[in-house]
Amino acid sequence: MALSKHAIEEIKALPQRFPEIRSAVVPALDIAQEELGYLTPEAMSEVASLLQVDPGYVEGVATFYTLFHLEPVGEHHFYVCTNLSCMLRGAEEICEHIRRRIGVSREREISADGRFSYEEVECLGACEFAPMMRYAHAYHYELTPEKIDALIEAARSARPASARAGVIDRPESQEAEQGHGR
Amino acid sequence: MAGETRASLAPDDLRGSHGPARHHLLTSLFGTPDLHRLAVYREHGGYRSLEKALKEMTPDQIHAEVKASGLRGRGGAGFPTGTKWSFIPKDVPGPRYVVVNFDEAEPGTCKDRYLVEHSPHLLLEGACIAQYAIGSHQAWIYIRGEYDRPYRMLVEAIEELRQAGILGPRPFGVDYPLDVQLYRGHGAYICGEETALLESLEGKRAQPRSRPPFPAVKGAWGRPTLLNNVETLANLPWIVDHGGAEYAGFGVERSRGTRLLSVSGNVQRPGVYEVELGVTFRHVIMELAGGPPPGRRVKAFWPGGSSAPVLPESMLDVSTDLDELARVGSMGGSGGVIVMDDSHCVVKAARRLIRFYAHESCGKCTPCRVGTNWAERTFERILRGEGTVADLQILDHVQDALQNGRCLCGLGDSAGWVIMSTMKHFREEYEAHALRNQCLAGECNVQRVGAHA
Numbered sequence: 001m002a003l004s005k006h007a008i009e010e011i012k013a014l015p016q017r018f019p020e021i022r023s024a025v026v027p028a029l030d031i032a033q034e035e036l037g038y039l040t041p042e043a044m045s046e047v048a049s050l051l052q053v054d055p056g057y058v059e060g061v062a063t064f065y066t067l068f069h070l071e072p073v074g075e076h077h078f079y080v081c082t083n084l085s086c087m088l089r090g091a092e093e094i095c096e097h098i099r100r101r102i103g104v105s106r107e108r109e110i111s112a113d114g115r116f117s118y119e120e121v122e123c124l125g126a127c128e129f130a131p132m133m134r135y136a137h138a139y140h141y142e143l144t145p146e147k148i149d150a151l152i153e154a155a156r157s158a159r160p161a162s163a164r165a166g167v168i169d170r171p172e173s174q175e176a177e178q179g180h181g182r
Numbered sequence: 183m184a185g186e187t188r189a190s191l192a193p194d195d196l197r198g199s200h201g202p203a204r205h206h207l208l209t210s211l212f213g214t215p216d217l218h219r220l221a222v223y224r225e226h227g228g229y230r231s232l233e234k235a236l237k238e239m240t241p242d243q244i245h246a247e248v249k250a251s252g253l254r255g256r257g258g259a260g261f262p263t264g265t266k267w268s269f270i271p272k273d274v275p276g277p278r279y280v281v282v283n284f285d286e287a288e289p290g291t292c293k294d295r296y297l298v299e300h301s302p303h304l305l306l307e308g309a310c311i312a313q314y315a316i317g318s319h320q321a322w323i324y325i326r327g328e329y330d331r332p333y334r335m336l337v338e339a340i341e342e343l344r345q346a347g348i349l350g351p352r353p354f355g356v357d358y359p360l361d362v363q364l365y366r367g368h369g370a371y372i373c374g375e376e377t378a379l380l381e382s383l384e385g386k387r388a389q390p391r392s393r394p395p396f397p398a399v400k401g402a403w404g405r406p407t408l409l410n411n412v413e414t415l416a417n418l419p420w421i422v423d424h425g426g427a428e429y430a431g432f433g434v435e436r437s438r439g440t441r442l443l444s445v446s447g448n449v450q451r452p453g454v455y456e457v458e459l460g461v462t463f464r465h466v467i468m469e470l471a472g473g474p475p476p477g478r479r480v481k482a483f484w485p486g487g488s489s490a491p492v493l494p495e496s497m498l499d500v501s502t503d504l505d506e507l508a509r510v511g512s513m514g515g516s517g518g519v520i521v522m523d524d525s526h527c528v529v530k531a532a533r534r535l536i537r538f539y540a541h542e543s544c545g546k547c548t549p550c551r552v553g554t555n556w557a558e559r560t561f562e563r564i565l566r567g568e569g570t571v572a573d574l575q576i577l578d579h580v581q582d583a584l585q586n587g588r589c590l591c592g593l594g595d596s597a598g599w600v601i602m603s604t605m606k607h608f609r610e611e612y613e614a615h616a617l618r619n620q621c622l623a624g625e626c627n628v629q630r631v632g633a634h635a
Contacts, residue, residue, distance in 0.1 A: 017363070019277075019403040022385030026368055030327075064387040064544075066369035067327050079328070083289045084488060084534055085446035085520055122371060122538055123289040123488075124328050127446035127518065128197050128296075128453045137330045 003046055007035045011050045024051055025061050038069035074110045074117030076155045079134040082120040085127035094131050097145045101152055198454035205458040207420045207440050212300040220342040223303040231419035232310050236356040244315040250426030252438030257283055257411030258516045260504045269398035270316045270406050278406040280312045280321040285367055285374040288487035290518030293442035294412035296454040298332040302339040308415030310360050316408050319359045324379050326367045371542035375591045376409045389546040390591040434460035437503045441517055445471040448523035464498040467521055478523040486515020488535050489596035491603030527623040528608040529615045532600055533561035539597035550594035553584045567628050569616030577601050
């Protein structure tokens with residue numbers, strides 16, 4: 001999978017925003033991941049050559065930050081907070097419910113239809129609405145099994161964002177905003 | 183962002199104290215419809231402080247007011263803000279930066295998100311005042327990557343400021359260029375530590391630097407840099423408007439003013455509350471946040487994020503005064519108050535936090551890298567029902583090895599404090615788990631698991 005012309009142009013425009021070129025590495029990887037769903041070795045090499053930095057350096061950065069995926073994730077990927085404030089309000093049960101509903105036995109496993117996966121993450125900074133998660137570039141608050149079911153149902157009935165597995169869903173921003181409602 | 187109207191950004195789901203009250207210095211306007219829009223913010227007096235600073239005050243006068251206010255950093259360390267500003271060299275030519283720490287990732291802390299979602303311009307005004315005060319023309323806001331909505335709100339607010347000419351070459355007609363840029367993090371707790379944040383901003387793996395040189399002298403891209411937390415900077419408009427002495431009229435002794443506390447966990451009204459420093463945790467937890475669910479008791483609370491040593495229910499009358507917290511062996515930290523009731527197991531909670539520190543250790547310093555993982559494995563053994571007296575001894579050793587300046591940053595200390603403080607106040611729960619395979623809270627299913635061991 002190679003990056004699109006559009007992504008390449010975006011990446012090439014990044015360095016001028018920063019005093020030093022290396023500051024562009026993370027935003028460039030972000031553009032690549034948004035397009036490909038996860039960071040393939042080829043994508044990291046491409047970013048490296050576009051920014052004229054060492055490929056090993058780019059990989060070192062990519063492996064440090066948890067928001068970068070080095071393997072495919074589901075088209076719909078839930079980042080569920082399981083840190084203390086959420087754990088005290090039922091995050092473990094939420095994770096168990098997600099596993100059962102999408103049919104996986106562990107985090108980062110992709111459902112059989114290739115569309116769903118979830119990940120247990122550290123504190124997302126919305127502790128007053130625990131348990132909560134990030135999904136489709138929005139926060140979802142005070143999770144219950146019913147809310148999870150509704151989100152999964154809505155995702156299942158929606159047209160797949162791409163036939164290709166491993167593409168992160170990018171809904172219209174209006175939908176993303178609705179995620180904030182309770 | 184394309185296709186998104188301004189109105190859709192207006193948050194309707196923020197929870198905590200806001201509106202007028204004598205001690206609501208930051209939050210008095212919160213809840214005003216469309217406060218996130220520049221026009222509304224200005225209708226309520228917004229950017230008057232920046233205009234006053236630029237037109238009527240010298241940088242030294244602003245610095246003097248901040249010193250007089252007694253303001254201490256709201257990110258975690260509680261360092262006096264005026265003193266931090268004084269470390270910035272005055273006579274170094276070339277660019278210098280204000281870097282805003284909006285990485286907010288300390289477990290139990292959500293107050294900076296709350297602040298920015300209510301009033302992005304409050305932060306931006308503070309960041310502009312700080313630029314002027316230290317002779318900088320460029321602020322960078324380092325915002326954690328998961329904060330999608332605050333990011334979009336700041337993008338819009340910055341665009342509004344550019345159009346209004348408040349960011350640009352001549353804000354309010356004064357020849358003092360100002361600018362603010364955003365940089366998104368990508369998931370690493372360590373970036374809240376200021377030198378790790380700078381490494382990240384420079385596009386590197388976020389591993390803390392050894393100091394000296396301090397960021398004030400050699401910070402972002404090798405330039406003099408002032409690093410302040412979101413809430414710290416958001417206090418500047420009020421201080422410039424009212425004067426440092428009036429700010430210092432709030433609070434107690436060496437903890438002046440107010441602060442935002444995010445209260446989470448087992449309380450009936452979790453939320454972000456602005457309190458005058460010096461009120462007790464009993465007031466915060468039992469009154470503002472409504473106390474534990476009916477029929478439950480507070481077992482323990484973390485007074486300042488997960489890195490602040492835990493305190494038992496018997497210490498609810500401890501005050502939010504940073505120095506009093508230090509005297510009782512904890513700290514004010516990030517203002518994240520996590521409350522745990524008596525249906526939960528302290529050992530299990532400590533295990534979860536240790537897993538967090540082990541996961542977030544950047545790996546640079548051996549005591550932290552090895553110690554947190556060692557501790558995590560020991561907790562797993564104990565909770566699987568395979569604990570022995572040796573495991574308790576291991577935890578005793580590891581908590582000590584993680585502490586006391588053996589690492590470049592405070593992450594190792596924080597992990598050590600989790601173990602130290604939970605064992606100090608709840609030793610009997612550890613012994614019951616490790617030695618008798620019992621969970622005194624009745625939360626862990628140890629008998630069944632133990633039977634398999």
